[in-house]
């Protein structure tokens with residue numbers, strides 16, 4: 001019997017768990033930065049949608065949108081004195097790129 005060694009196809013039944021795991025994963029390493037979290041979680045949502053089978057794509061997108069998925073997500077643009085990576089004030093940002 002032929003076995004598929006790739007990722008098993010995602011089942012919609014597991015979608016909530018998959019999304020929650022992706023959100024938890026995106027939260028790691030963000031410190032207090034909503035900007036960084038948002039960029040990471042949007043990227044994770046897009047990856048989940050990409051992996052969805054064609055027949056489950058619409059339902060997957062609906063579920064993701066309920067969680068805040070934004071297909072037109074634009075990364076945060078930092079204002080003056082804000083870190084472009086985290087959105088945190090450069091004087092407080094822990095990313096290590098500021099003098």
Ligand SMILES: [Zn+2]
Pocket residue numbers: 083084085086090093094095096097098
């Ligand atoms: Zn920074």
